[in-house]
Amino acid sequence: MDQDEFVIFAELDREKFEDILEKLMQHFQNVRFGRQGDDWIWVNFAEGKIEIDTFHSTNLEVKGRRR
Numbered sequence: 001m002d003q004d005e006f007v008i009f010a011e012l013d014r015e016k017f018e019d020i021l022e023k024l025m026q027h028f029q030n031v032r033f034g035r036q037g038d039d040w041i042w043v044n045f046a047e048g049k050i051e052i053d054t055f056h057s058t059n060l061e062v063k064g065r066r067r
Helices: 014-027
Strands: 006-012 031-036 038-045 048-053 060-065
Touching: 006 014, 014 031, 014 038, 014 060
Parallel strands: none
Antiparallel strands: 006 060, 031 038, 038 048, 048 060
8 A cells, every 4th residue: 555645534442343343333334454463444435445454553543545
C-alpha cells in the first residue's frame, strides 16, 4: 500500500475491534477481517474499499483512497 494514495479519516480504539466489526457487518454485506498480529477490516463496495487496520499504528486507522 502506498501511503500517498490513502487518507486517514480517523483513529479508533483497538480494544473495540469486535464492536466495530459487529456494527459494520450489520450495515454492509462485503466485510472481510482478520486478527493475525495486526487487526484489519476491509469494507468493499462498488466505488472502492475502506480499510480499518493497525498496519501502521497501534490504534485502528480508518483509511480510504485519495480521490
